[in-house]
Each structure stands twice: as C-alpha cells, then as structure tokens.
Amino acid sequence: MGRAEAGGQVQPDARPGRRHTQREARLYGQADCSQCRAPRSGACLIEWTADRIDAGDPNQQTEGAVAKYLATESGNKAAEDAIQALGGYGYTKEYMVEKIKRDVRITTIYEGTSEIMEWTISRDRWQLHLKSKGAYYNDWAAKLETLARTNNSSGAATAALAMRAIAVLLERARIDRLTRNQHILFRLGELIAFAETAAVFADRAINEPSDAMPFSAETQQVMSRIHARDAALKVAADGLRWTVGAGQSDPNLADSLNLPAIYAAQAGLLEDMDFVGKKLVEAFPTE
Numbered sequence: 404m405g406r407a408e409a410g411g412q413v414q415p416d417a418r419p420g421r422r423h424t425q426r427e428a429r430l431y432g433q434a435d436c437s438q439c440r441a442p443r444s445g446a447c448l449i450e451w452t453a454d455r456i457d458a459g460d461p462n463q464q465t466e467g468a469v470a471k472y473l474a475t476e477s478g479n480k481a482a483e484d485a486i487q488a489l490g491g492y493g494y495t496k497e498y499m500v501e502k503i504k505r506d507v508r509i510t511t512i513y514e515g516t517s518e519i520m521e522w523t524i525s526r527d528r529w530q531l532h533l534k535s536k537g538a539y540y541n542d543w544a545a546k547l548e549t550l551a552r553t554n555n556s557s558g559a560a561t562a563a564l565a566m567r568a569i570a571v572l573l574e575r576a577r578i579d580r581l582t583r584n585q586h587i588l589f590r591l592g593e594l595i596a597f598a599e600t601a602a603v604f605a606d607r608a609i610n611e612p613s614d615a616m617p618f619s620a621e622t623q624q625v626m627s628r629i630h631a632r633d634a635a636l637k638v639a640a641d642g643l644r645w646t647v648g649a650g651q652s653d654p655n656l657a658d659s660l661n662l663p664a665i666y667a668a669q670a671g672l673l674e675d676m677d678f679v680g681k682k683l684v685e686a687f688p689t690e
C-alpha cells in the first residue's frame with residue numbers, strides 16, 4: 404500500500420508555464436477514484452483485517468483476499484494515472500512514478516494473482532450467501548443503514564445500496580445457475596471486493612478513522628463517500644451487464660438493483676472530488 408499511495412503523489416513539472424496545468428491534473432486526477440479513495444479503501448481493509456486478526460480471529464482469508472486484491476489493483480491504477488497526469492515526463496526514468504508503476508505492477512501477480520483473489524472472494528462469499536439464504540449482505544446493508552441514520556457523512560447509505568445490489572445479484576446467479584460460467588464467478592468477486600471495501604470504509608471513516616495517512620477524519624469520510632458511490636454504481640451497472648450477458652431470466656432485475664437511487668447518490672461527487680484533491684495537495688506538497 405505504500406507503493407499504491409505513493410503512486411498518488413506526482414512530481415513537479417519543471418517546464419515553464421506548465422505548473423497550472425499540472426496542478427489541475429493533480430487536483431482532478433488525484434481526487435479521482437484510482438488515485439485516492441480506492442488505495443485508501445484498500446488500506447482501510449488491510450487495517451480492518453489486521454485488527455480482526457489481532458482481536459483473536461485468524462480466519463481472515465477472504466478479508467485478506469479482498470484487501471490484497473483492491474490494494475494492488477487500485478495501486479496499479481494509481482501509478483498508471485500518475486504517469487498520465489505527468490504526460491511524457493511521467494514515462495521517463497527521471498520521474499519516480501515510472502519506477503513506482505513497475506514496482507507496483509508485480510503486486511497484482513505475486514502472492515496470489517488478481518484472478519485467483521477474485522475466485523477466492525467469490526467462492527467464499529458464495530458459500531456464505533447460500534448458507535445464510537441470502538441474508539449475509541442484506542444484514543450487512545441493514546447495519547450500514549442504521550449507521551447512516553445517525554451519521555451519513557461517509558456514504559454509509561450508498562454503501563448499503565451496493566450491499567443490497569450484491570445480494571440481489573448473488574441470488575439471481577443462484578436461481579439462474581450463472582456461476583456455471585467461471586467468468587461470472589470472477590466478476591462477482593470483483594464486485595464483492597468493491598462493495599465490502601465501501602462498507603468497511605464507510606464504517607471506519609466514522610468509528611475508527613485511520614492515523615496511517617495524513618488525512619483528517621473528515622477527509623477520510625469524503626473519500627469514503629466517493630468510493631461508496633463508485634462501488635454502488637459498479638456493482639449495479641456491471642452486475643446487470645454480466646448477469647444479463649450470462650442469460651439471467653428476471654425482466655425486472657434492473658429495478659431490483661435500485662439503479663435510480665444509486666444514480667441519485669452520485670449527487671455531490673465533483674464537489675467531493677474537489678475537496679479531496681485540495682487535501683491531497685496539502686498532504687503531499689510538491690516542494
């Protein structure tokens with residue numbers, strides 16, 4: 404995660420007249436999903452999983468897979484975006500992000516490839532969905548809705564939408580036996596990772612904000628809101644795509660996923676990105 408979050412730091416552009424453009428790229432690029440909130444949500448999952456192990460429950464294989472998967476994938480994307488924000492300079496060896504990108508890329512391969520993480524997550528949560536008769540994610544959503552009623556500043560209500568959408572998708576996959584296709588299992592693993600990180604981040608940004616990075620609880624809550632919006636939209640839209648693509652049979656599936664509420668929850672996104680962009684510039688000054 405150190406590399407992942409370092410990928411969010413870009414270096415000053417030495418070319419005359421370029422500072423403003425580069426600064427804007429930082430503001431908007433870094434505030435975008437890959438460069439701040441997804442690495443932070445991956446870090447949040449790592450902290451959450453470590454806390455659970457320290458509390459005496461060593462069986463955190465699925466949680467570890469979610470943390471490893473999202474941290475490495477989003478770190479990789481953050482490094483990629485940092486190169487893009489610097490243009491041609493980002494591609495050169497003189498700029499650190501080129502090396503960060505090479506270093507972080509291997510993390511999606513070794514110690515369990517991303518595909519194997521997706522499979523692990525999907526297999527384990529599929530079992531929980533079956534054993535709980537579909538209650539696993541709905542129960543988690545209910546907890547988030549309770550949190551949202553007292554404090555919704557971290558986007559807990561939106562994370563709950565992601566949780567409820569995952570529950571609907573898993574049930575639809577069960578009824579229509581969609582996981583016979585391995586790709587559906589993998590895609591569900593990806594969507595579950597997004598939904599669970601949104602849920603954990605929304606909770607911890609309020610109840611246990613991290614002190615591992617120089618961001619206030621308020622900033623972490625705004626990051627969490629951005630991630631929750633992205634996770635809910637990804638779960639519902641991609642989930643609809645893959646289940647329809649695999650031949651699901653419910654003509655009202657889109658309604659069950661509550662897409663209108665998920666789109667409505669995107670309100671305030673750019674304002675939040677502006678806020679986080681400014682906080683990133685403050686936290687990582689260029690000079």
Ligand SMILES: Cc1cc2nc3c(=O)[nH]c(=O)nc-3n(C[C@H](O)[C@H](O)[C@H](O)COP(=O)(O)OP(=O)(O)OC[C@H]3O[C@@H](n4cnc5c(N)ncnc54)[C@H](O)[C@@H]3O)c2cc1C
Pocket residue numbers: 509512513514515516517518519
């Ligand atoms: C720099 C570096 C350091 C390493 N250090 C260590 C180390 O210290 N200890 C150690 O034990 N190993 C180490 N490895 C090996 C590393 O763990 C493996 O490269 C990794 O597990 C992937 O295995 P593979 O290379 O055989 O790829 P493969 O297993 O051939 O996978 C190739 C691609 O196919 C995908 N794939 C594989 N199986 C499936 C499947 N069933 N369904 C769908 N997709 C699938 C993979 O996700 C991957 O994208 C290191 C590798 C590198 C490059």
